[in-house]
Amino acid sequence: MLITAMVAGLGVATGLAVLAIGENMLWFFTPSQLLADQPPPGNRIRLGGLVVEGSVRRRPGDLEVRFDLSDRAAAVTVAFRGLLPDLFREGQGIVALGRLDADGVLQAEEVLAKHDETYMPPEIAESIGEAKVAERAAAAERKP
């Protein structure tokens, strides 16, 4: 009886949690997937890539910084207002979280870099190999 009550309670909680995951999950894109898929502007996504050398630009006295993220096949511009992580550097692999605007620029809310010099986000390491790009682009089409 007791165990049944517990299992029922857990079942309901898990069901609600799966619903909540569906509404709150963030899909990961590489720049080439993003250009190929064209997800509707306004959706929150994560974009991963290498910061293109020489692409970091900032207007004097302004906090907004713009840079290009690339997977060596395509590049997307990211705009960010805030403090960049310590490990943010040109050539470094990073992940930006935000929404695409009408101009195709990712307006980032958050920029993440791993706290390790030799780090490259596995997603990026993978996509630079290009092998899985096609497979995962197909998977991304299945998203809701």
Next chain:
Amino acid sequence: MIPELGHFALILALLTSLVLAAAPFTGATRRDPRWMAVAPSAAAGLFVLHLVALACLGWSFATNDFSVRYVATNSNVLLPLHYRLGAVWGGHEGSLLLWSFILSGWTLAVAARSRGLPREVSARVLSVLGFITAGFVCFMLFTSNPFARLVPAALAGRDLNPLLQDIGLIIHPPVLYMGYVGLAVPFAFAVAALAEGRVDTAWTRWTRPWTTVAWTFLTLGIAGGSWWAYYELGWGGWWFWDPVENASFVPWLVATALIHSLAVAEKRDTFKAWTVLLAISGFSLSLLGTFIVRSGVLVSVHAFASDPARGVFVLAFLGVVVGGALALYAWRAGRMAGGGRFAVFSRETMLLANNVLLTAAAATVLLGTLYPLLMDSLGLGQISVGRPYFDRVFVPLMVPLAILIAAGMFARWKRDRPQRVARLLGVVLVGAVLGGIAVALLARSAAAALGAGLAFWIVCSTLRAVAQRVRRPSDLVRLPHAFVGMSLAHLGFAATLAGVCFVSALEVERIVPLSPGDSAHVAGYEFHFQGVRDVAGPNYRARRAEIEVTRGGRPVSRLEPEKRTYASQSQPMTEAAIDPGLTRDLYAALGEPLGDGAWSVRLHYKPFVRWIWLGAVLMAVGGLLAAADRRYRRRVPTAGDDPLLTLLGERPPMPAPEPEHAARPLRT
């Protein structure tokens, strides 16, 4: 030579743990006291061998022996001695050694305090702990040997990750692991009980203090980690729902549920199968957390360089331990049915609801942590589940939990009348609502008001419960430790809850470009930026900003956030500056130079953020008090008093629990 000695100690530890895993258990099954007598000395030997191994690794760090690969990767000649010693557990291999060392410490503690236990029970418990130790020592020896040599030796060492060069590294991992690994003890008790086929009130009475102590350390460890991340990472956050945080938080939720269900099992002799299942789940989730952190399946601040062989090993070990325990459970749990009956409105029901809510919370956090891994491994795409998910599923579970705390403290065992509890709680409700309204008017925030209301609700009801038991002031010191501990832990929960709600609802964050002489206004404070100058530390150079903080013209504090560059690495590191306070923290972090001496600076006003950790400290103090309750320490007139019993190796069973609540007549 010293590293080889450490390596040799580890190999001996493996052999000892195998003996400990096999001999006493066999002895318990065959009722052979000679085999069982191996357990205490094996446990002591295991601890000493681990101590030797740890000391050898510490020695290698202290003497900068860069011919040891692990030392070369995690230390540097310039690193100060105390960080070199902390670096013993700063990486993967060493933290496993710490894990295993702490487990051997718990094993020794169980062996030392097992005199009141029937010999079979203590033999089985120690065997299970020995088996787990064997698994971890194997893991170290075969995939992650901290004593592996580096040929040719390095000249200076790669240095410890600068993020870890902090007092937090010396304290946080040992405390957290004490909790994490401590859950192995209730797990071992559960497996021993299943092997014995019997769970009675004596069993719960042995298991309870161990669980409470492990929970206490886990509480401190998690809170300490949150505090460390808050001041060290420089993001100003205190909880990120990071998979590694979740890996320790899920076992905490289950351990909290276990503490409450053990209370029912002890007092009312019911919930037994469920309690055993929770004890198994708690440690299984600890192991799962270890798998998540150590196997490199995740990307996070904590994940160390990964190696697929490690993941496979931990997963296989997880399968054996958890699968074995659950199979035993499925086989034997049926025998544990029965126990005290209870009405729908009773303390048992309240605690049942507590358990449902806590395990549901654990399940949702676990799901949010594993789901992305699962999706990715099935090739369904790469997703991440962030803060919005956790906030959405977690908060609705915590609100009823907070409400239930009060009702659970007042409802009687077996059966109670809702009207009686409602009458007792009427005043409390008025207090909570007034408190909530007051905060709503002051802070103009619904979330803060809700948090305050719930916190007042818990505080008032706890005080009411204390008042009920105290007629004269002198009664206060005579309250049972268990009751005082529970009250403190509940007050701590209220403090944490209030802190979380206040800081989430009312914090102010501003990112501003500041030139020397500029000021920024945040939540009534003025931050005056004086400029940035260069300073030198032992193994780093830093650019240090000076920010004078005033309020209404009166000086409040002086913040000096830094941007450090460590000699051994090219990456800069942000060191945030914090002015702590009981009702608010002021927090400043340096961003990047914007030219002409101007910098981007992030400023935070964080109201009541310290309450989150103070609450955890209160919970931990409560836990320790509860574990020190008189009834766990009472010595049974055991072996020593009866020479015949000593000779036969028999011990009389523990007496039945005090009928503390059950004996009170029901007023119906």
